[in-house]
Amino acid sequence: MPGSKRHHWISQMVLRQFADAQGQVHVVDVVEELPPRRANPRDVFHRNNAHRITGLPVEPDFFEQAHSRVESDASRVIRRWEADQSAVVTSLDRDVMTRFLTLHMLRQPSVMNNARTQTAAELGSLTPEEEQDYMVWAASLPALLDDDWFSIDLNNAERWQQYKEAFCGYEWSLQRFPERSLVLGDRLVSGFGHRFAEPGTWEWSQGQHARAGVGVARRLSVPLSPTLGLLLAYEGRPTSLTADRFNLTSVTSAERTIVQHREFSHSSPSRAAYVAELVQRRRAFERTGLSAR
Numbered sequence: 001m002p003g004s005k006r007h008h009w010i011s012q013m014v015l016r017q018f019a020d021a022q023g024q025v026h027v028v029d030v031v032e033e034l035p036p037r038r039a040n041p042r043d044v045f046h047r048n049n050a051h052r053i054t055g056l057p058v059e060p061d062f063f064e065q066a067h068s069r070v071e072s073d074a075s076r077v078i079r080r081w082e083a084d085q086s087a088v089v090t091s092l093d094r095d096v097m098t099r100f101l102t103l104h105m106l107r108q109p110s111v112m113n114n115a116r117t118q119t120a121a122e123l124g125s126l127t128p129e130e131e132q133d134y135m136v137w138a139a140s141l142p143a144l145l146d147d148d149w150f151s152i153d154l155n156n157a158e159r160w161q162q163y164k165e166a167f168c169g170y171e172w173s174l175q176r177f178p179e180r181s182l183v184l185g186d187r188l189v190s191g192f193g194h195r196f197a198e199p200g201t202w203e204w205s206q207g208q209h210a211r212a213g214v215g216v217a218r219r220l221s222v223p224l225s226p227t228l229g230l231l232l233a234y235e236g237r238p239t240s241l242t243a244d245r246f247n248l249t250s251v252t253s254a255e256r257t258i259v260q261h262r263e264f265s266h267s268s269p270s271r272a273a274y275v276a277e278l279v280q281r282r283r284a285f286e287r288t289g290l291s292a293r
Contacts, residue, residue: 005048005052005061006043006047007047007064009046009047009050009107009109011071011074013075014188014224015041015044015259017225017226018183018184018259019261020263024038025041025259025260027257027258027259028260029256030279031286041259051063051064051140052132053133053136053137054129054132055130063136066144067143070103073099074099077096078225081174082228085176087174089173094168094172097172099142102214103142104189105213105214106140110255111139112135112139115135116135141160169235171233171237173231174231175230175240175246176227177243179227180227180261180268181226181227182225182226182227182243182250183223183226184250184258185250186254186255186256187211187255188223190222191211191216191219191249193205193212193219194212195234218234218237219231219233219241221245229241229246243271247271247275248278251275251279254282260272
């Protein structure tokens with residue numbers, strides 16, 4: 001596939017919020033004992049040609065461009081939230097951000113890999129090119145809702161309605177912090193707790209390794225910058241969340257790495273120490289397979 005191109009599963013406009021004055025982010029591996037490293041946001045949370053297609057009657061970058069339109073709409077909302085300290089989440093904001101968050105959830109590498117396995121079981125053997133096109137199309141559903149090229153069939157319309165209804169079940173609120181307080185994991189939307197699990201169990205308190213989905217999580221947390229988080233709390237749950245609880249979910253639910261602002265340890269030393277402790281617990285969990293509580 002010529003013309004390799006970085007396609008990010010976490011939007012660059014979010015990643016750049018965690019960059020320092022030199023445009024670099026601080027990358028920490030939560031699985032292995034590796035030293036932290038600095039990186040350009042372009043070089044993290046991406047796969048080459050992840051959203052590129054070859055066998056459909058559109059340009060190869062058609063889907064990536066559709067993703068960009070969803071991201072641009074969300075960027076305008078997030079910039080307003082950042083600029084206006086009194087801003088709240090409006091119904092229009094929820095509509096825009098539901099598409100943005102669902103897109104991030106669907107194009108998460110682990111989610112696409114699981115879907116690929118299910119697709120192989122349902123459709124049988126496909127060529128690598130056919131499989132890629134099918135997966136990109138499926139993961140791009142939130143970006144295709146207004147596109148004339150691809151009509152949304154009944155199954156996809158029902159699928160989208162399920163996502164909308166799931167997100168509508170939460171109360172949305174913005175969480176603001178005076179100092180750089182939040183880190184960003186390689187999973188933007190982190191679910192915490194499983195509301196259908198038995199109270200007191202691991203699933204009740206953590207979800208499936210803190211990766212409970214939108215349909216079952218007791219809360220969802222979305223770090224949008226070091227000082228701004230989006231909290232989605234299911235009915236009856238608290239509608240405010242400390243930075244430590246945000247970071248707990250981000251570290252626990254990360255696939256492999258987190259990023260943070262280089263000055264995090266100076267601006268929020270106690271929170272940075274807590275994150276470092278969480279990382280060590282997570283590494284211990286990965287080494288032993290025991291619960292890193």
